Amino acid sequence: MKNNIGVIGLSVMGKNLAFNFADNGYKVSIFNRTIAVVDTVKREYAGENIYPTYSLKEFVGSLEKPRRVFIMVKSGQPVDSMIQQLLDYVEEGDIIIDGGNSYFKDTTRRTKELSERGINFIGAGISGGEEGARFGPAIMPGGKKEAYDYVSEMFERISAKAYGEPCCRYISENGAGHYVKMVHNGIEYADMQLISEAYWILKNLGGMDNKEMQEVFKAWNKSELESYLIEITSNILGEKDGDDYLLDKILDKASQKGTGKWTNLEAINLGVDISVITSALNARFMSNLKDERKIGEKLFGESLGIYNGQFKSIDTSTIDRELLVRLVKNSLYISKIVAYAQGFKLLLSAQKEYGWKLNFSEIAKIFRGGCIIRAKFLNDISDAFLKDGDIDNLIFTDIFSEEIRERMDDFRDLMSRVVALGIPANAMNSALGYIYSYSNGNSSANLIQAQRDYFGAHTFERIDKEGVYHNEWNNEN
Ligand code: NDP
Incomplete structure (x- = not known):
């Protein structure tokens, strides 16, 4: 039987999110660039649902389709590098999730690049630090709604709950989750x-x-x-x-x-x-x-x-x-x-x-x-x-x-x-x-407009008549 989700990047956040998924009954494949970390993390978890893997090929191969790959590595170039390596193994329809603190414009770019290859990309803002990751973070997922539907149940389950509701809602397209x-x-x-x-x-x-x-x-x-x-x-x-x-x-x-x-x-x-x-x-x-x-x-x-x-x-x-x-x-x-x-x-x-x-x-x-x-x-x-x-x-x-x-x-x-x-x-x-x-419908910006027109002929509007005006200001006033 294949695993439900895979987490790459087993530092503070990735490790605890993997444990959180496992606590919630999901079978989780884990992988980390520095391989030695994989076994250490496996040993830290007392339960059953954590499955160590030692190469990206083995990691991707261990996942049920469409595959859900959760990347939790350092933001910036490491995310691009990891996606690039994953492309050798993932297939059309698979879902890659970036849960790190990525810059929203990078997320928008990655969504577009991956979508051209038929891969779904979700940029999920995750908040709550170590404890949140372990026991319930707030999750702000952005990307294609159809892609989010593949992970919504899992995300809502592992998220924090407030007033009985999961602190996880689909945000909007591409970089919107990371923006929020x-x-x-x-x-x-x-x-x-x-x-x-x-x-x-x-x-x-x-x-x-x-x-x-x-x-x-x-x-x-x-x-x-x-x-x-x-x-x-x-x-x-x-x-x-x-x-x-x-x-x-x-x-x-x-x-x-x-x-x-x-x-x-x-x-x-x-x-x-x-x-x-x-x-x-x-x-x-x-x-x-x-x-x-x-x-x-x-x-x-x-x-x-x-x-x-x-x-x-x-x-x-x-x-x-x-x-x-x-x-x-x-x-x-x-x-x-x-x-x-x-x-x-x-x-x-x-x-x-x-x-x-x-x-x-x-x-x-x-x-x-x-x-x-x-x-x-x-x-x-x-x-x-x-x-x-x-x-x-x-x-x-x-x-x-x-x-x-x-x-x-x-x-x-x-x-x-x-x-x-x-x-x-x-x-x-x-x-x-x-x-x-x-608190005031009026402001001092009339003077700014006058100054701009004075030194740069930038024009101004008037409150007493329509149109755009320029004044020949008198230097001798
Ligand atoms: P770090 O941001 O410290 O990143 C460490 C992880 O990234 C390690 O697993 C490391 O692997 C991996 N990594 C670094 N460079 C590469 C690379 N080039 N290729 C592959 N893997 C790489 O870990 P955190 O757990 O603190 O944070 C993960 C993400 O979550 C970051 O984006 C962070 O901003 C975000 N975040 C962190 C929070 C926190 O409280 N820490 C809270 C919310 C979000 P290796 O072991 O091989 O070095």
Whole structure:
């Protein structure tokens, strides 16, 4: 009897996905470029359903037809190389799935190239890291719907479940699945940064210690902010290292693997404002300039009352903590809404640009489990898109426009305080600026148009009459 699916690439993700398929009753062939890994991985699995293979020929030959080949290798050139090698053995109608973090344009190219040879290709975004892969990831599959139908049952079975539903839905054609995963990663950056800013404000403006902040985050996790990232933040705040808190010992330089960069580059390409996500990426860049920040502190810190990284000008004993916690909570919630709204706005533009048909309500549902950004309010996002399917922006929906209006006074109050005191909260500020930009039918862009016409004869439209105009500007005014 042949096996149901084969997994190539047995590092963290591939190995755990193979075990997950096996747990769910599927017979899984496994293969890895470095052959020694195959037996090690086989030994790690206590059950029956893992079948080691030692060459690609043996691997492909061990699979039932149409063959399902799941590639989980390093993204980029290794994926192309693996596909190229597989082409010697796979046949028309077989299905190759790339579950790695591939760039969506590569996925679109691979789909086309393989389709010309009669091979079905699915680019599946997978989220949830090691634990997700093992026990239930969120899966965002893109490609031909007919090809997806061959794997849908298996994917839905191994995926995370949220509110009884699988966190796996067909996304759309070619690179759409990897695109949605990319946007997910951008939102993840924003979510993490916003929570970090909330922590920093509570600590420096509220003078709260880690234990007190842990209680705040615990309480927030029982509110509209309930989410995986809030939950782990509360646990992190309580983690001890001897008599101290571990968090206080961790160097404030944030790393990244570059996935947030793709989201930002893509937003620039499509002309979409994702300022909160961009601020989050910038904050990671700035965090790495620790030595330069120390130079800056010597130059500018004194005027803000900052000495040795401490805000000495803030008298935390006079702060109404209960009020502050409310202000930060409401600011965090609005900022979070804006971050997700920007991510979905990018998806909306991508749908038009690439001719995809995306179901935003269903995409929000995928994110509810397995993902790092899983959060209770994704239910509201899903409902909001269901109700207002063709809306231009999530913040315009009845649900979220009301939630923003209710909290806006607190958000403005907090932002004015942190700006005045020199506490950087750039992602939150970007969210506020985004709402401000959307809150006025008029803007200053008339002056931009005048300047463009002045130096470049780029023309402008008028509000008082139809047409396109150029003015002979007077240099002597
Ligand atoms: P890595 O990205 O570290 O890749 C290692 C695997 O790729 C090994 O099996 C390695 O084989 C194989 N490989 C590398 N180069 C080649 C090549 N030229 N030809 C054949 N095989 C090659 O593994 P991960 O499990 O961390 O990630 C796999 C994919 O999943 C990546 O795209 C990653 O971005 C994505 N991903 C990872 C997550 C995570 O939390 N780690 C979460 C979600 C997605 P060998 O043993 O021979 O070196």
